[in-house]
Amino acid sequence: MNLAEIVKAAGIVGAGGAGFPTYVKLDAKAEYFIVNAAECEPLIETDKYMTRTFADKLVLGIMMISRHLQASKAVIALKGKYKDEIKALEDSIAKNHAQIEIFRMKTFYPAGDEQIIVQQVTGKCVPERGLPLQVGAVVSNVATVIGVYDAVTSGRNVCDKYLSVVGEVQEPVMLKVPIGTSVRECIEAAHPVISDYRIILGGPMMGKVISDAAVIDTLVVNKTLGNIIVLPADHFLIKKSQVGMERLKHQARSACIQCRMCTDLCPRYQTGHRIRPHLVMRNVWREGLIEDTAEFEKNFGDAVNCSSCGLCEMFSCPMGLSPRRVNDYMKGKLRERGINPEKNLTPMARESIELSKVPTDRLIARLNLSKYNGLHAHTCIELKPEEIMIPMSQHIGKPAIPVKQAGDMVEINELVGRADETGLSANIHCGIQGRVMEVTPAGIKVKRSKEA
Ligand code: SF4
Ligand code: SF4
Missing domain, CATH: 3.10.20.600 (Ubiquitin-like (UB roll))
Incomplete structure (x- = not known):
């Protein structure tokens, strides 16, 4: 089996985000292989822990994947302040004679956004609603690369x-x-x-x-x-999530002062994408009054380029409004009307991109x-x-198909759900030894064996 086939069999998917099956990403050749170890979101430290604890696996995994992609540049991008993790990587890179660049990022949000990492490392902007591969890069996160190493060296499935x-x-x-x-x-x-x-x-x-x-x-x-x-x-974060859309629209109409901070600090806007949340907020009150498709697209079409990073509503807006959720709402309305705005395939970063970075500490304070x-x-x-319930859908695409029945015994690492080959899907494996108690299309319940 080649690397992509091993990765597919092991059920490896992007370990953060939406769970995109990794074998699809590996079916390519790329100039850059970039590991995203920037841990974008405040408070999370899982990637940091894995980077310093499993630095060797990470470095060797990067070498495997870079070879497979025929990437001439292998890069691991993380925040420059991660001193312990950088030291562990430097030691491992030296020990393994690896050609891997450590790219030190500033501490800002969203440093770990795939498109921002690509722009920072390569200087190129990913097209609107596009993939890093369109500018010659494949990006994976830390746990994914370690998963690849484990699958290749010890047959360990996810x-x-x-x-x-x-x-x-x-x-x-x-x-x-x-x-x-x-x-x-x-x-x-x-x-x-x-x-x-x-x-x-x-x-x-x-x-x-x-x-x-x-x-x-x-x-x-x-x-x-x-x-x-x-x-x-x-x-604050719990309360904010509970505000209904009608109220958000009403707030946009009555309280938006059109300062355009939401636009100026928007990471997608700064990478040259057509997105101006302040205009969507200005016009949201007349959404139901616009019948003409072209007029609707002109007023709200930008919303499709929103990554839902949340910076506008959690940090930028001085009035505490929610451009992200209004954009999400508008994406649905655009879909309903069959509007799919043309993509800008050659965006260029704005000159202000470096000045618009939001420091993570200030964001954390704003988030209380x-x-x-x-x-x-x-x-x-x-x-x-003692018991686990293994979902059949943990990835983008079609759920896996259960291959076990109630009463079956199952081993650690054993396949319990086979990828649905009629579409994008992923294999699912079991993490304990035990007996299958229940099988539904949604998942498989396994009870640990007494002796396990
Ligand atoms: S959530 Fe706000 S800041 Fe983030 S991409 Fe969308 S509009 Fe821009
Ligand atoms: S930042 Fe807030 S007040 Fe300013 S334009 Fe955007 S939504 Fe309106």
Whole structure:
């Protein structure tokens, strides 16, 4: 099997974001292979932990993938302030005689946005709604590269996950858990210091807010979950997520002062994409009055280029408005009307790009998260849950198809869901030894064997 086939068999998907199957990305040749170790979102430290703990695996994994892509430039991009991680990488690069550049980034948000990393490393801007490969780059994150190394060297499939738990907990923890472990069990392992908590899956800017305790009970760890934030029910981020769209539209109409800070600080605008959230905010009140398709596109078409990074609503807007959510809403309206604006395939970064970077510390203060900032997980705890519920859909595309039945025994690393070959999909494997208790199209429940 070649590298892409091994990666496909192992069920490796992008370990952050939406879970794009990695084998598809590897079906290419590229000038650059870039590892995104910038850990974009405030408070998350999973990539940092993995970089300094598994520096050798990361470096050797980069060498494997770069060779496969025939990339002439292998780069690992991380924040310049990550001294311990840079030292670990430098040592490993020297030991393994690797040709890998360490690219030191400033501490700003969103440093870990794939398109921003590509612009910073290569000087080229990815086309609107495009892929890094269009400018000769393939980007992967830390856990993905380590997963590739493990798959090639030891046949290890993706069946467990490193993630951090931060916020209202005794102290932040790093966990290693089988995929399918209950999110509640992960939170309990970090000893929450409040009982009536809400959570964010992922980071505070782009993560998913879960404010219903009953829903938290149903959640399990999947291939893309790298962090859980535990917060009080009345925290600013929880409250902000609960404001309805009608209210947001009304606020835009009555309170937007057209200062255009949302546009000027927008990372996509700064990479030359056509996006001007202040115009969408100016016109949102008359959305229902515009029937003409061309007129609708003229007023709201920019919204399709929004990455939903959240900077405009969490930092830039002095009036506390929500251009991101209005853009998300408008994307839906554009789809409904069948409008797909033309893409700018040759965007150029604006001269102001370096001056518009938002320092992460200031963002953290604005998010009311300063009390959790600077606290670090010191050790990694390995959880061994009695039962796991392995989802069949942990990736972009079609869910995997279960290949086990209730009553079957299953081993660690064994295939339990086969990628649906009729479309984009990914294999799913089991992280514990035990018996299959239940199989539904959504997932497979496995109970740990007593002797395991
Ligand atoms: S969320 Fe706001 S800042 Fe981010 S890309 Fe969209 S408009 Fe720009
Ligand atoms: S930053 Fe806020 S007030 Fe200023 S133009 Fe944008 S939405 Fe309006």
